[in-house]
Amino acid sequence: MLEVLKNQRIKVIAVGDYYVSPETMVKAVEQSPLNVSEMITCFWGDDDQQAFAARQINVERNGPEAEAYAEGIDEEIVDADVLITHFSPVPRSLIEKGKNLKAILTCRGGLEHICVEAASERNIPVVNVIRNAEPVADFALGMILALTRNIAVSHCGMMQGEWMKDFPNSAFTTTLSRLTVGLAGVGNIGMELAIRLKALGVTLIAHDEYTTQERLAKNGLGDMRLVSSLEELFREADVVSLHLRLTEENLKVINRNYFSLMKPTAYFINTARGGLVNQEDLIQALKDKTIAGAALDVYDAEPLAADSELRKLDNVLLTPHIAGQTVDAIPNSPFMLMKEVGKIIKDGIADRIVNNHALEKEVL
Known part of the structure; x- marks a missing residue:
């Protein structure tokens, strides 16, 4: 070499x-x-x-x-x-x-x-x-907490003079350790996120065609279960966090077919690439409450349009592609x-x- x-x-x-x-x-x-x-x-x-x-x-x-x-x-x-x-x-x-x-x-x-x-x-x-594996993993963890525990939406309400106690997910809000988080991709960022989640007692599953149980074990993740397909991952997880690489073959691969498999109490997190997701299908799933919510740092076109339907939803957390931005990365x-x-x-x-x-x- x-x-x-x-x-x-x-x-x-x-x-x-x-x-x-x-x-x-x-x-x-x-x-x-x-x-x-x-x-x-x-x-x-x-x-x-x-x-x-x-x-x-x-x-x-x-x-x-x-x-x-x-x-x-x-x-x-x-x-x-x-x-x-x-x-x-x-x-x-x-x-x-x-x-x-x-x-x-x-x-x-x-x-x-x-x-x-x-x-x-x-x-x-x-x-x-x-x-930026660690910064993105930190950010994804923050998104999971902010979304599932209504941190961001309640902050916005407080700033507008509201004292919010009821949320769209109030009926099933629970502690992080009771959730199963599914990682779509366990490369460097997925691995860093998994290590953080394990420390918090979270049940982990993952799908990655290029990793092995041995590699997981070397990183202290021997008890994380690899599932055989993305379909199985989306079906089982309470939170799906996307960590795939964008290629011509997987452009907009995450579409309505996957969202339809998710539990109505499940959340979708994307800090990877906007092009991996059919954004219109995601918007429809959020509108129809097919899924509980989503947290997005990346979009199919950036910056996100001022009139985007995503900005009108009450079950989505949006950030402007900053997951990897730290002063040193x-x-x-x-x-x-x-x-x-x-x-x-x-x-x-x-x-x-x-x-x-x-x-x-x-x-x-």
Whole structure:
């Protein structure tokens, strides 16, 4: 894999953007074991946050070909050994120009911006880092508590002068330890959430085609039951928390069929990707009280429209895609990435190498 980089002097291209600057990437590389002979920096995207967000969403939804990559790479990639990016697209055409490319590194967990297929064909390892697993897990736990115990809605009522005692879910409000939480996906974020929930005495079930009971046991979750299908998960859980990776194959996969399986006392949480859910089907389920409620941090279009039907519902908790935003998660991501690279070079341990199309296993 990356053993070839141990002693060889290499040329590195670092592509920063609005959130992760090229200068931060340079500092991280300087603290890494990479033996750099030449460092080229580029900038991708816009200095305007909203414009950058629009391009980011386009790439997440439509892949690395959806937006042009950073200017200035074409000439430099020809003899580069390592390409480091945060969100700049890495399409097939760019990978094919990198005749000497030995690794592609990215400061985030999602790989929608990289043509992993083209990298795998060339046997070029792609290394990513799950920078915000803990912040998102914390946030998802907070959403579960706020939704099931009416914390958010009662706060809004208090601010409007109301003293609320009755809620749509009053007949079945209970303690967290009496609930069964179902995790759709047990990658890094799902695993962190499971660890937190177990500490609170919650019964856990999960569906993940790429994990095993042995992996769960190594993380202290040997008693968490893996169910055979998403259908079974949605049918059994009192709370379903979504932690899947968005692909072309699972776009809007969570639809009315799944919501119809849920108990009328059950809740749906999404801190993963808005594109995983058929939003209209979810809105209808909430309107019809097919499910008790939902908490959403992500949407099929962002920012959420001012006239969205979601804003008119009394059984939904909405936040503006902030689950992963802490003061340290994104700025520290290049350093986390270089720490991962250092582990691979030193010990050959590849927790975050994605190759041969094993994306789901690594970044669910």
